Amino acid sequence: MSILVVMEQRGGAWNRMSWETLAAAQQMAGEVGTTATAAVLGQGVEALGGELAGKRLERVYLVEHELLQEYTPDAYAAALRQLVAQAKPDYVFFPHTYQVRDFLPKIATSLGTVAVSDVVGHRAEGGALVLVRQLFQGKVNSDVKFVSPAPHFASLQAGAYRADQVAEGSAAIEKFTPEISVKDVRTKPLERFRESARAVDLTAAELIVAVGRGIKEADNISLIQDLANAMGAELAASRPICDAGWLPMERQVGSSGQTVGPKMYMAIGISGAIQHLVGMKGSRVIVAINKDPNAPIFEVADYGIVGDLFQVVPELIEAFKKAK
Numbered sequence: 001m002s003i004l005v006v007m008e009q010r011g012g013a014w015n016r017m018s019w020e021t022l023a024a025a026q027q028m029a030g031e032v033g034t035t036a037t038a039a040v041l042g043q044g045v046e047a048l049g050g051e052l053a054g055k056r057l058e059r060v061y062l063v064e065h066e067l068l069q070e071y072t073p074d075a076y077a078a079a080l081r082q083l084v085a086q087a088k089p090d091y092v093f094f095p096h097t098y099q100v101r102d103f104l105p106k107i108a109t110s111l112g113t114v115a116v117s118d119v120v121g122h123r124a125e126g127g128a129l130v131l132v133r134q135l136f137q138g139k140v141n142s143d144v145k146f147v148s149p150a151p152h153f154a155s156l157q158a159g160a161y162r163a164d165q166v167a168e169g170s171a172a173i174e175k176f177t178p179e180i181s182v183k184d185v186r187t188k189p190l191e192r193f194r195e196s197a198r199a200v201d202l203t204a205a206e207l208i209v210a211v212g213r214g215i216k217e218a219d220n221i222s223l224i225q226d227l228a229n230a231m232g233a234e235l236a237a238s239r240p241i242c243d244a245g246w247l248p249m250e251r252q253v254g255s256s257g258q259t260v261g262p263k264m265y266m267a268i269g270i271s272g273a274i275q276h277l278v279g280m281k282g283s284r285v286i287v288a289i290n291k292d293p294n295a296p297i298f299e300v301a302d303y304g305i306v307g308d309l310f311q312v313v314p315e316l317i318e319a320f321k322k323a324k
């Protein structure tokens with residue numbers, strides 16, 4: 001059995017979720033008695049490959065081509081189809097990023113197979129892998145087993161596995177040059193821009209302080225911003241806060257916002273509706289502050305403070321300032 005992890009990089013910087021996927025693949029490989037391999041796509045990605053060569057992997061594929069310099073679904077799918085044909089992995093795992101969501105169904109479909117998305121866990125059974133995925137916005141989980149011939153494709157949800165559990169080791173580097181022609185690539189990525197100067201990628205944040213309707217008024221958001229500043233955290237929110245225009249939509253966490261997996265997620269005045277939980281329950285440590293001891297957020301919280309946020313938060317700000 002062989003497992004290939006497709007790491008994601010952009011402009012020479014890793015997407016943090018790639019390491020979570022790598023850690024997952026290493027664990028799964030260990031449980032079925034094999035060693036994982038990894039691939040990085042791009043142009044001029046030797047340095048990234050070198051970093052991967054220091055991990056417990058059998059092989060690192062440097063998949064390089066000038067048409068992979070910038071991401072396009074056509075070039076990525078073409079390159080990966082060729083790599084899969086050569087390496088013949090049984091399982092191919094991807095981080096569940098926006099980019100992967102864009103091209104993974106295309107590869108799977110072009111090979112006449114399917115992809116399992118949103119994987120949050122696994123177990124080894126009879127030498128094969130059973131994957132656990134979320135359904136209905138995280139309300140229920142479901143076990144999935146592939147019954148078709150390999151390759152089996154799956155994307156792993158943010159925060160489901162821990163990046164700091166990637167095992168060190170040493171791996172051979174193998175260069176792989178796919179054949180891609182300009183005429184195969186039907187889109188041209190133009191210059192990247194952020195929609196607004198305040199645009200933020202919460203999926204990359206290590207610490208997040210999120211505010212909900214318990215904050216009562218727009219003017220009070222500055223209190224939570226002060227806490228985020230004192231902690232060096234990104235500010236996020238539940239949907240009503242963004243719907244009201246108190247914070248921009250890009251800061252919304254949940255089923256219709258971003259899915260995050262920081263080291264710590266602090267939910268302040270957030271009840272814990274399922275649509276919010278689905279976006280943050282993969283966080284490593286969850287802290288909840290809510291005046292209602294029965295708020296559902298406490299069911300997923302590792303640490304809970306039952307209290308009035310207008311009393312608790314100023315004290316936390318002082319404590320963080322002192323600790324610094």
Ligand SMILES: Cc1cc2nc3c(=O)[nH]c(=O)nc-3n(C[C@H](O)[C@H](O)[C@H](O)COP(=O)(O)OP(=O)(O)OC[C@H]3O[C@@H](n4cnc5c(N)ncnc54)[C@H](O)[C@@H]3O)c2cc1C
Nearest residue numbers: 212213214238239254255256257269270271275276291309
């Ligand atoms: C299709 C669909 C998609 C959705 N997508 C999302 C999504 O992406 N993200 C999202 O967040 N929601 C989403 N929602 C909305 C979701 O169902 C909830 O309505 C929302 O998450 C509730 O936000 P909240 O917890 O901030 O507010 P509330 O549910 O009103 O909770 C406020 C909480 O603050 C507490 N509180 C009040 N005062 C204080 C105080 N002084 N100190 C401490 N605690 C206090 C209360 O006890 C309460 O628990 C979606 C809904 C639908 C139908």
